[in-house]
Ligand SMILES: Nc1ncnc2c1ncn2[C@@H]1O[C@H](COP(=O)(O)OP(=O)(O)O)[C@@H](O)[C@H]1O
């Protein structure tokens with residue numbers, strides 16, 4: 001389980017996280033939403049210390065993440081995966097090589113890594129593109145490679161930061177479908193997704209966090225938040241959802 005307690009972060013004298021607190025149980029999907037600049041990326045980047053928070057506590061399966069030394073942190077990160085908005089693929093490596101990369105320095109034998117790459121590429125429906133280079137893929141396919149590369153380490157915490165924000169609207173759905181599928185077919189992993197896709201959030205989230213100016217202004221199950229929002233931000237998201245449904 002994940003417990004985040006009173007996380008704070010400032011850049012210069014500006015506080016961008018002002019006490020973020022939430023819990024997630026094994027198997028749950030958390031969706032973080034909020035206006036640009038409110039601290040969504042900073043929040044999830046703090047969870048694996050890509051960004052160092054100034055204060056607070058993070059407990060992941062009993063481990064106090066902020067108290068780990070470098071070596072312990074690297075060990076922990078072997079089971080935390082991150083999917084980036086802009087894919088971060090390596091252009092001169094094939095799809096399969098990109099996917100295998102996180103395990104290249106592991107103790108696994110090569111055949112095991114190849115087998116796992118095959119499995120995760122099937123999961124994102126790209127097995128037949130394994131010998132292609134990123135330049136020959138659509139944005140949606142590139143991001144599905146990004147997701148396969150995250151899955152290959154069999155993470156117990158999967159972090160996705162606006163995974164569809166760089167895609168043409170028409171390509172968004174194929175990526176959201178893959179993410180929806182993976183949230184439904186695992187039972188122990190915690191998945192945390194930053195996204196502006198309200199209808200998607202409603203489908204996959206066990207918990208939604210609405211962030212505004214570095215604070216959680218509302219959190220709860222999507223049915224709760226989108227039917228009876230208490231915050232102004234929640235009301236805006238509800239209007240957006242009503243608009244899509246009308
Ligand atoms: N490395 C950084 N240095 C200075 N300011 C930053 C840095 N990263 C983020 N910020 C600022 O922190 C605030 C929150 O950023 P971010 O977490 O990226 O927001 P979001 O992901 O919600 O759009 C923004 O005002 C942003 O400009």
Ligand SMILES: [Mg+2]
Nearest residue numbers: 040041042162
């Ligand atoms: Mg962001």
